[in-house]
Amino acid sequence: MASTRAFTRREALACDRAALRTGIVHFGVGGFHRSHQQAYLDDLLRLDFDAAKDWCYTGVGVLEWDVKMRDYLKNNDWQYPIVSRVGPTAEDMTMDVQDVVTMRDMQLSFEDPVATVRLLAAPTTKIVSLTITEFGYRVPLNEGDYKLIEMALEGSVDADLASENVDPACAKATVFGLMLAALAARFKAGVRPFTVMSCDNLPHNGDVAKKRMTAATNALSAERFGSVREDFARFVEEEVKYPSTMVDRITPATSPQDIIDLKAKTGIEDEWPVMCEPYKHWVVEDNFVDGARPAWERVGALLVPDVRPHELMKVRLLNVTHSAMCYAGLLVGCTHVHEAVTHQMVRPYLKRIMTNEITASLVADPTMSELISGLDAYAELVLRRFENVAVKDTLDRVAMDGSEKFRVQGRAVVMEGLADERSVRGFALFVATWAHFLKKAVENGDKVKDASAQLVSAPWTVNGGGLEAFLDVEEVFGVLAQHEGFRSAVAREFDDIEQSGVEATLLGYIFGAGNNSNGDLANAHRDVSRVSGSFHALDEVCIPEEAQPDEAVAFVPLEA
Incomplete structure (x- = not known):
């Protein structure tokens, strides 16, 4: 049996950090950013220092x-370890430790918002990247944002402006407000804009970022x-670039036990290492x-002209499967992802929903033609990655923010x-397990x-209305809240x-038995008094223009 002490280490690149x-x-320095984008740049720095510095x-x-x-990070001299782990059991795993040096420093915008605007406005800043979770794109601009944009357009965001002379409201500036203020400063100075690069798990995340930016400028x-x-507004819409990205590396939150284990097994002492799987994709x-x-x-x-097929494959086969797994797994008594994906009922449920419903949606998409031949292999890869005991990802973590996911x-x-x-x-069963989890x-x-x-x-409180009230939440279900066939299917699975x-309900789905044995809800009766409009996915976008962010929502740290 391999020892848990089996590990390799790529020590921090010996270099002149002043260079x-x-x-x-x-924006959004959490575990995922540190395990993913920083890892790629650190690899590039090791390969070609002069090109990456x-x-x-x-x-x-x-x-x-x-x-x-x-x-x-400051106490660590802006360095930290990425710890990737793999193994079939907790006793038989290997670790690879990569000490990363590509983080130069970190600012807190609420300490000095003008300094942050200056940083973003500096001509040397070529890219502004984001991992702010799905919710960050819905946070509205506030008075502090408007003041910073106003100052920037007047040309008064400069080195001579003392922080004590800045309106206290600016300390509450948001991500998009700070970026717009910096772009306003560049616009005023005649400087080319930076690129806005979303690295969040959002379909067509570049388009989402662009819509958020352009809607805010048009609303001034x-x-x-x-x-x-x-x-x-034309500058923000036409000159700024908003590339879409597909990002992938499972990165659970670091636990106190992880910190203890890292020291015991490798001798490395660190207060906040990043724990992740070896696999990464971008x-x-x-x-x-x-x-x-x-x-x-x-x-x-992989640099490509169109990310959509890759992001669609990843978001649907990995992220959606992740969510479907977590609620079923928790209900059968599992704690970790690796336990759920190897459960005798959960795994065949996942394989069936991935094959019959998720992969079917990808095959039907004309943009997926070049990737169709690899869909089955990718689905198997996803399940193997979920099996990695060493990652120790919890179902509770995956279950966070189910409404937005x-x-x-x-x-x-x-x-x-x-x-x-x-x-x-299978999706009716997915929603039913989620409903039971919430209840x-x-x-x-x-x-x-x-x-x-x-x-x-609220639906699960006393006199809250239960499942019917839950399915009425249009902010989550959109037009599905009006689809009687889908609602009835969810209700049958919920009752089962x-x-x-x-477990019996999962078994019924696996073998096509039970109350939903026909397995086909598309032809179910629709009450025309409740249904309006088409059900084609393109009729609903991630953030509709007519419903641009107008309510404050909390940022919730999501790592993966």
Whole structure:
């Protein structure tokens, strides 16, 4: 048996850190960013120091809890270890430790918002990247944002402006407000813009970022900002580039036990190492302002003209499957992802939903033609990655923010299936297990970790309306809330779980038995009094223009 002490280590690159320059500013310095984008740049720095040294990162935090990350990195001289683990059991695993040096420093915008705007506005900042979770794109601009944009358009965000002379409201500036203020400063100075690169798990994340930016600039009032706002809005829409990306590396939150184990097994003492799987993947749309970017393709990233087929495959076969697995897994008594994916009922449930419903949606998509031949192999790879005991990813972590994950990632699969008259029974079961998970949490008094916790918890309170009220939540289910066939299918699965138990209900789906044995909801009766419009997924976008962010929501740290 291999020893748990089996590990390799790539020690920090011996280099003159004073030679490193910031080329990328990143919002959302969490575990995933540190395990993924930083890893690629660190690999490139090791391969070709001179080519990569001007592309290092400065992080920016906008929330109070970012203080902890800034202080940790600062005390570590901006270095940290990425610990990738793999093994069939906790006793038989190997580790690879990569000491990363590509983070130069980190700012907290609420300590000095003008300094952050200056950092972003500096001509040496070529890319601003984001891992702010799905919710970060829905946070509205506030008065502090508008003041910073106004100051920038007036040319008053300069080195002579003392921080004590800045309106205190600016300390609450948001990610998009800070980026717009910096772009306003560049626009005023006649400097080329930076590229905005979303690295969040969102379908067509570049388009989502662009819509958020352009909607905000178009909403600037003429009374306050004058005629210059129109030229500035064109600058943001036409000159800034917004490449889409597909990112992938399972990165669970670091636990206290992880820190203890790292020291015991390797002798490495660190307060906040990043724990992850060995596998990583990055597909980037090659669309940058003036073509300025690191040569990520030299270290394994894929630069392509269109990311959509790759992101669709990954989001649906990995992220959606992840969510479907976590609720079923928790209901059968599992704690970790590796336990759920090897459970005798959960695994065949996942294989069936991946093959019959998710893969079917991908095969039906004309943009997927070049990747269709590899879909089955990719699906098997996803399940093997979930089996990695060494990752020790918890189902509770995966279950966080289910409302946003379903809205952004899963809902379109159901809508496309209904439109094309394919089976979506597995998704009805997915929603039913999620409903039971929420019901149990509310009844036990457990905190529901969801940015829309109030919306998805309220139906399960006394006199809250139960499943019917849950399925009425259009913020989550969209037009599916009006689809009687899908609602009825979810209700049948929900009742089956309540009456027969979750394992028996999973078994019924696996073998096509039980109340939903026809397995085809697309032809189910639709009450025309409730249904309006088409059910094609393209009729709903991630963030509709007519519903641009107008409500504050919390940032919730999601690692993966």
